[in-house]
Amino acid sequence: MTNEKVSGLIDRYMKVSFYVNKMGELLIKDQICDVLTNEQYYTLRFIEQQRLCTSTEISDAFYINKSAVTSNINRLEGKGLIEREQDLDDRRVFHLKLSKEGEGLLQETENKIHNLVERIMTKFEYEEIVKFLDTYEKLSQIFIQMKNGEQEEI
Amino acid sequence: MTNEKVSGLIDRYMKVSFYVNKMGELLIKDQICDVLTNEQYYTLRFIEQQRLCTSTEISDAFYINKSAVTSNINRLEGKGLIEREQDLDDRRVFHLKLSKEGEGLLQETENKIHNLVERIMTKFEYEEIVKFLDTYEKLSQIFIQMKNGEQEEI
């Protein structure tokens, strides 16, 4: 592939991924209630999806330091959306779970997001979505491999 | 489409877009020199691509407040990477341009990113990349329309 061709694709990709991310974040922000930031919504979502969730799991999944997790979950706990529960067998460990209010808020938010995405999906053929996701997932795998590869070089 | 089918696609999309963004940012971070953050790199890139760039243009393009632009460009100016030049006809306006060092640093960074992306692209057929970008751009257009549509409702 010529250099110009590559540069062109890079420009296209960077521009489009910027807009998709930015607009995606803005659209999500419009759906979620003012007490949550997008990050906080993702965190609630993750905690709910795990059966028993710990800070370390969030740290690993989100690729952020454990100290960042502490401050994030402090904010959520401060709002009464999650609860810490000390593990009885290993007292270093705290299990995180949504409070009643947290569950209610998450469910409400999930419904709104679901509606939003459904509206978006009607604009595409099912086949096109699946093809797109296939390539997107392949890209994701390559990114992860490259990142791990780099790590090993060090 | 059934509800479960939609939910499945949402989960797939959210998971994959999270990883692609996160890993993409980390890979870029590894390429750029320590004096720049990713945001700062994007800003330099944008200023370079415009012929004459103003704070307002950055604010519009990046969908951030002008006060955010001021502090961002203050940081870049503080590092000697960009310069402000007052417009002689309209003295409210300041044109932004890269300094010599800024240009050098950007060029160096662009080369590294170019190499990185080229390595990634070899893993795909050209056709697959183009198809992917087509759908991605379509998605981007839809997001922008929805966002604008919302704005008009208010």
Add this chain to the structure above:
DNA sequence: AATATTAGTTCAGTCATTTAACTATATGTA
């Protein structure tokens, strides 16, 4: 000339993050 608009800045506050140092607990080994 008076009023409104525009470009950009300042300030106070918030969120998300990093790094380094720390506490408390658990595990492994000699």
Add this chain to the structure above:
DNA sequence: TACATATAGTTAAATGACTGAACTAATATT
């Protein structure tokens, strides 16, 4: 068993990126 090491999580200080409101200075409008 006791000492060393590893692990889970917290604290504290710092930075970057952002918002919103109030502001200055310059330009446009009426």
